[in-house]
Amino acid sequence: MLVAARELLVERGYDELTMDAVAERAGVHRTTVYRRWRDVGGLLADVLDVAGGDDWRPPDTGTLEGDLVAVNAEVEAALSAEAVIAALIAASFRSQEAAGALRRFWEERYARCAVVVERAVRRGECPEGTCARRVLVAATAPVYQQRVLVRGGADPELGRQAARSVALGAAGGLFVTGAGGG
Amino acid sequence: MLVAARELLVERGYDELTMDAVAERAGVHRTTVYRRWRDVGGLLADVLDVAGGDDWRPPDTGTLEGDLVAVNAEVEAALSAEAVIAALIAASFRSQEAAGALRRFWEERYARCAVVVERAVRRGECPEGTCARRVLVAATAPVYQQRVLVRGGADPELGRQAARSVALGAAGGLFVTGAGGG
Numbered sequence: 374m375l376v377a378a379r380e381l382l383v384e385r386g387y388d389e390l391t392m393d394a395v396a397e398r399a400g401v402h403r404t405t406v407y408r409r410w411r412d413v414g415g416l417l418a419d420v421l422d423v424a425g426g427d428d429w430r431p432p433d434t435g436t437l438e439g440d441l442v443a444v445n446a447e448v449e450a451a452l453s454a455e456a457v458i459a460a461l462i463a464a465s466f467r468s469q470e471a472a473g474a475l476r477r478f479w480e481e482r483y484a485r486c487a488v489v490v491e492r493a494v495r496r497g498e499c500p501e502g503t504c505a506r507r508v509l510v511a512a513t514a515p516v517y518q519q520r521v522l523v524r525g526g527a528d529p530e531l532g533r534q535a536a537r538s539v540a541l542g543a544a545g546g547l548f549v550t551g552a553g554g555g
Numbered sequence: 556m557l558v559a560a561r562e563l564l565v566e567r568g569y570d571e572l573t574m575d576a577v578a579e580r581a582g583v584h585r586t587t588v589y590r591r592w593r594d595v596g597g598l599l600a601d602v603l604d605v606a607g608g609d610d611w612r613p614p615d616t617g618t619l620e621g622d623l624v625a626v627n628a629e630v631e632a633a634l635s636a637e638a639v640i641a642a643l644i645a646a647s648f649r650s651q652e653a654a655g656a657l658r659r660f661w662e663e664r665y666a667r668c669a670v671v672v673e674r675a676v677r678r679g680e681c682p683e684g685t686c687a688r689r690v691l692v693a694a695t696a697p698v699y700q701q702r703v704l705v706r707g708g709a710d711p712e713l714g715r716q717a718a719r720s721v722a723l724g725a726a727g728g729l730f731v732t733g734a735g736g737g
Contacts (some may be wrong), residue, residue: 378556462704466645472706479705507697507710510718515693522644522699523661523692524654530732534686535693538724539717547720550712 374399374406375423378416383456387464392416407422416469421461421474429484437493438540441512444486445532448513452520462521483509490543499543508548512539556581556588557605560598565638569646574598594654596652603643603656613668619675620722623694626668627714630695635709644703664692672725683726690730694721 377399381390388411396403398414432443451458466470483506490505516537519525542548559581565573572595578585592598614625633640647654665688672687697717699706724730 383601384606384735461649465704466648475704476706504647504716507713507716510700510713512706513718514696514717515705517688517700518692522647523732524658528689531689531692534689534724534730535696538693538727538729539720541724541727541729542716542720545720545723548716549722 374401374409375416375420379420379457382417382420382464383400387413387467390417390464412470414468416463417461417468417471418474420457421471421478424457424461425478425481429485431489433489433492437489437498437541437543438537440489440493441508441536441540442533444509445491445513445516445536446529448516448521449527449529449532452516459501459521493543494521494541498540500546500549502549503543504548504550508539508543510540511548512536556584556591557598557602561602561639564599564602564642564646568642569595572599572646584736594652596650599643599646599650599653600656602639602651603660606639606643607660607663611667613671615671615674618722619671619680619725620680622671622675623718623722624715625689625697626671626691627718628711629699630698631702631709631711631714633700641703675725680722682728683687683730684731685725685728686730686732690721690725693719693724693730 374395375401378395381394381398392410392413393403395416396406399406404415410419413532425509428525432440432447434443444544461471461475465475486509490499490503490508493499494501494503512535516532519528519531539548556577560577563576563580567576568623574588574595575585577598578588581588581699588598592601614622614629615623616622627685629692643657668691669687671679672685672690675681676683676685677717698714701710701713722732
């Protein structure tokens with residue numbers, strides 16, 4: 374049923390994603406869908422939670438810059454290839470449950486990526502106290518801004534330049550908490 | 556009527572923003588609303604176009620870092636104070652016209668802010684060929700990511716750190732086109 378919901382969301386968007394449509398696509402009775410989810414928001418939240426439950430690991434290229442550039446290349450590729458991400462972000466503006474699930478998804482990804490910064494600290498590339506979450510938000514946000522919010526075309530160079538710039542800033546201690554100034 | 560539409564959007568959200576509700580709030584006959592706009596999408600696009608038609612100018616603090624930090628402080632304050640921005644972004648996922656208007660709004664803001672980078676180039680803070688748009692997207696995107704997409708709390712330090720990091724990267728020539736590597 375989650376696969377059916379995901380397909381419908383990509384093909385038709387949130388407005389046409391109904392419990393009945395999911396039942397029809399999945400070939401089950403509608404009561405089966407309603408037994409599992411109260412409404413479309415709950416169903417969407419599960420689609421996202423499943424997406425976040427994969428075994429994805431951040432790249433390990435040997436440098437912070439290389440890792441961040443590689444992460445942005447993955448984000449760019451995912452936004453180009455998988456319409457489900459854009460559809461889920463759109464749905465998050467319609468359903469509180471989807472918004473909460475999206476937030477959990479991102480926080481879980483930031484947490485999983487923290488190892489990229491921890492390794493950089495161990496290698497001496499950036500100082501102790503560097504905030505991994507802020508490094509990751511700063512590095513990846515420009516790609517989401519360009520593709521999802523501004524709805525501009527793919528700009529892989531933006532992702533690379535943003536990643537390299539954040540790596541340079543991190544090396545300079547700019548992401549140590551308190552370094553931003555008052 | 557635009558003021559009425561803006562108020563309704565903030566108070567009740569896109570779902571309850573109807574042509575009739577706008578007429579009622581503005582105290583005009585519904586035909587007056589329909590004479591001017593075909594549908595809610597067109598009306599929303601005008602709300603955004605009016606928002607973009609102000610005389611806002613980017614800060615001029617004397618350094619690229621100071622200017623970018625000040626821009627992010629303004630974005631952060633606007634997202635905290637003006638629910639209309641978040642409401643318009645949400646609406647952009649429902650209406651093609653609103654999405655187009657939001658894109659024009661952002662591109663116009665990036666263009667208006669380009670002077671921040673042009674001044675930095677003239678002062679010798681960053682090299683000729685630095686892409687102003689990418690500098691501005693990279694500096695400001697983390698604030699939108701945190702507040703609008705992840706829906707995290709206000710994190711002014713994120714905005715300051717991202718701005719300072721982008722200024723450092725620009726000074727290092729990282730935003731010259733082609734500098735991102737292949």
